[in-house]
Amino acid sequence: MSKSPPILQRFDPAGERRRVGRVFLVGAGPGDPELLTLRAARLLAQADAVVYDHLVGSGILELVRKGAELVYAGKEKCRHTLPQDEINALIVRLARQGKQVVRLKGGDPFIFGRGGEEAETLAEEGIDFEIVPGITAASGVSCYAGIPLTHRDYAQSCxxxxGHLKDDSLNLDWDNLARPRQTVVIYMGLGALPEISRQLIAHGRMPDVPAAVVEQGTTHSQRVVTGTLASIPERVAEQALKSPCLIIIGEVVALQQKLQWFDAGAQEAPKRAVSA
Known part of the structure; x- marks a missing residue:
């Protein structure tokens, strides 16, 4: 079995060992703390400072070493505790203080997590860094909702x-997204769901294709609302779903009732599922 890369240490000219600041861009997974990787858990237990987002699941911060500096970066839509450029500057500054810094992000840092932007900054500033992948929401949430993203009978691509671009526009490649026999997973699209539905139908996706929205996926608060591409905006509004939510569109959603296995009630909260 291969070993994980160690935290770097350096010897100064006097022969005294001193720690070298380094930043670890760590994926915290989709919410359930048990989906955290072993590498991520070990780094949290060793970190000098942890800069974390609001999507980090409850219980994960309990793994952080006592005495470590905790910095909340926010990153909710329209409610950024720290703008991205300030986060970039913060992790650089902490590393230059000789600290081992964990930049903790929900899901995977390189899938809609702005990890690429932060890694670019670290590379430009000459800061050592490591990317620690996490289970992205599309994979974790779909599994807990009982929705396979691919299936030989329903979808050959995903x-x-x-749904939330850098300039707040929704200028997506609708022709590609509307292709048949593929599953479309949309992150951060709850507020734009009516427009997403309208555009996909306008570009050729059938109005009756199954669709689902999963709120707080993989956690005890998980809710799954299913319907069709045409009906899902109204159904979600009726159920008053709130972020974070994941949107899944495609024929595979028809399997949700048959394959649902996750009992949120067993996670100390009532199971809530609403279907068309």
């Missing part, structure tokens, strides 16, 4: 997209 596409991830974001």
């Amino acid at each position: 596409v991830f997209a974001t």
Whole structure:
């Protein structure tokens, strides 16, 4: 079995060992703390500072070493505790103080997590860094909702997209997203769901194709609302779903009732599922 890369240490000219600041861009997974990787858990237990987002699941911060500095970065839509450029500057500054810094993000840092932007900054500033992948929401949430993203009878491809672009526009590649026999997973698209539905139908996706929205996926608060591409905006509004939510569109959603296995009630909260 191969070993994980160690935390770097350096010897100064006097022969005294001193720690070298380094940043670990760590994926915290979709919410359930038990989906955290072993590498991520070990780094949290060793970190000098942890800069974390609001999507980090409850219980994960309990793994952080006592005495470590905790910095909340926010990153909710329209409610950024720290703008991205300030987060970039913060992790650089902490590393230059000789600290081992964990930049903790929900899901995977390189899938709609702005990890690429932060890694670019670290590379430009000459800061050592490591990317620690996490289970992205599309994979974790779909599994806990009982929705396979691919299936030989229903979908031969799967596409991830974001419903919240950098300039707040929704200028997506609708022709590609509307292709038949593929699953479309949209992150951060709850507020734009009516427009997403309208555009996909306008570009050729059938109005009756199954669709689902999963709120707080993989956690004890998980809710799954299913319907069709045409009906899902109204159904979600009726159930008053709130972020974070994941949108899944495609024929595979028809399997949700048959394959649902996750009992949120066993996680100390009532199971809530609403179907068309």
